Amino acid sequence: MDTKLLLIIATLFQCALLSACGGDDNQPNNNPSTSVPVTTPETPDSLCIGDDTQINWDALMTEDCPLLAQYGLFSNQNDPTQNPRQGGFLYQLSTQLFSNYANKYRFVFLPDGAKITFNPSDTFELPVGTVLSKTFALPLDTTLSGREHETIIETRLLIHRESGWTALPYFWHQGEAKLASAGADVSHTLNRQGEQLTFNYHVPSRAECKLCHQRTIDGRSHINPIGLKSQLLNHDIQIAGTLTNQLTYWQQQNWLTGLGDIALLPSASAITDTSTSLINRAKGYLDINCAHCHRAEGFASISGLRLGFHVDHTSYQYGICKQPPGWDGGEKGLSYDIIPGDAEHSIVLYRQELNSAKDRMPPIGRTLVHVEAMEVIRQWIDSLSPTLGTCQQ
Structure with missing residues (x-):
C-alpha cells in the first residue's frame, strides 16, 4: 500500500481515538x-x-x-x-x-x-x-x-x-x-x-x-x-445558628432584588414532610425532578406533559387522562400519564419505578428507584377524585 495512504489512515485513526475522549x-x-x-x-x-x-x-x-x-x-x-x-x-x-x-x-x-x-x-x-x-x-x-x-x-x-x-x-x-x-x-x-x-x-x-x-x-x-x-x-x-427565611436573607444581603411580599409566595414541601399535604409534596417533587424537561421549552416538550409546580394538577396538561406520544406503555401496556384514583395504572408513577434505559424516568441522573418518594406519589394519585377525568380503558 502507498506510504502516503498509510500515513493518512494512521492519522485518521488517531483523531478518532482522541475525539472519543472529548466533549x-x-x-x-x-x-x-x-x-x-x-x-x-x-x-x-x-x-x-x-x-x-x-x-x-x-x-x-x-x-x-x-x-x-x-x-x-x-x-x-x-x-x-x-x-x-x-x-x-x-x-x-x-x-x-x-x-x-x-x-x-x-x-x-x-x-x-x-x-x-x-x-x-x-x-x-x-x-x-x-x-x-x-x-x-x-x-x-x-x-x-x-x-x-x-x-x-x-x-x-x-x-x-x-x-x-x-x-x-x-x-x-x-x-x-x-x-x-x-x-x-x-x-x-x-x-x-x-x-x-x-x-x-x-x-x-x-x-x-x-x-x-x-x-x-x-x-x-x-x-x-x-x-x-x-x-x-x-x-x-x-x-449563623438562627432559622431565617432564605429569600428574605438574600434580600437583606443585597443579593436579590424584586422579592415583594414573602407571605404571598407558595413553598414546595419535601417529599418526607408529613406535616404538609400530599399535593404539595408530590408537586414539589415532580417540579424539581421532572419539570425542567416537561415544559414547553424543555427536552421532553413533545410529550405535551407539563409538570411545573404552578401548573394546575387537575388539568389535562398535567397528565390527567392524557396519552403520551412515542411510548409503548411498558410491560403493563399503560395508556395514560395519570389516571385519577389509580396510581397502579398511571405512567407518571410507573416510569419512575422502571430502570431500563428505554423506560426510566428521569432518563439520566439515577440508577436506583426512590422508593420513599414513589410511595408518596402513589398515595397522591390514589387520592385524586376519579371525577377529574374519564380515562377510557
Whole structure:
C-alpha cells in the first residue's frame, strides 16, 4: 500500500481515538471500578495558573480549567461542601432532585455588586458572572447524616459567561476534582433500611448536562439553571445558628432584588414532610425532578406533559387522562400519564419505578428507584377524585 495512504489512515485513526475522549461545550473510598476521566493540561499562559488566595474570576469567565481547585472557589479546595470564598453563599432547596440518595451541597457565587432578579413562577434571572456549584456526596447508609458518613463523588459548575451558561462536571479522584468532559462512572454500595445496594454512579458528560438544562427558544437551545425557583427557595434555613427565611436573607444581603411580599409566595414541601399535604409534596417533587424537561421549552416538550409546580394538577396538561406520544406503555401496556384514583395504572408513577434505559424516568441522573418518594406519589394519585377525568380503558 502507498506510504502516503498509510500515513493518512494512521492519522485518521488517531483523531478518532482522541475525539472519543472529548466533549463539548474528599476522594472516593469505595470505587475499585472507577472510570478515570482524561484531563487536558493547561498551557503556560493559561489563566488557570494563578494564586490560591482568591476566586479566579478571569478563569471562570473564559477557560475550562482541568482542575476545580484552579478556580479558587473554596477556602479549602479539598472540601467543596463548606466555606465558600468572598462572593459565595450556601443555598438549600425545600425538596430534592433524586440522585441515588446523594446529598447535595449548593453554592451561588456572585461578582461584586451583582444581584439576582426575583421571578415568582420560574427560574430567577442570574447575572453574567454568576457561578453555581453543586457537590454530590453519596452516603454509606441512608439513615446516617454527616460528612463522616459520605463519599464526595462529583462537583458540577454552571457558569454564566458572556456567551451564555456553560456546564462543567468535575469528578473527584485521588484527592482532586478533575474535569470529566466525557463523564465518569464509579461503583458505590450503600445501606437502605437494611438493604445493601451496589450500583454504578454516573457523572454526566457535558453533553448529558445539556439534556436536563437545555431550553429551546426560537429554534435555539440554551443552557439554564434548574433549582433557583421561588417555591424551592422560600423556606427557613439555619443562618449563623438562627432559622431565617432564605429569600428574605438574600434580600437583606443585597443579593436579590424584586422579592415583594414573602407571605404571598407558595413553598414546595419535601417529599418526607408529613406535616404538609400530599399535593404539595408530590408537586414539589415532580417540579424539581421532572419539570425542567416537561415544559414547553424543555427536552421532553413533545410529550405535551407539563409538570411545573404552578401548573394546575387537575388539568389535562398535567397528565390527567392524557396519552403520551412515542411510548409503548411498558410491560403493563399503560395508556395514560395519570389516571385519577389509580396510581397502579398511571405512567407518571410507573416510569419512575422502571430502570431500563428505554423506560426510566428521569432518563439520566439515577440508577436506583426512590422508593420513599414513589410511595408518596402513589398515595397522591390514589387520592385524586376519579371525577377529574374519564380515562377510557
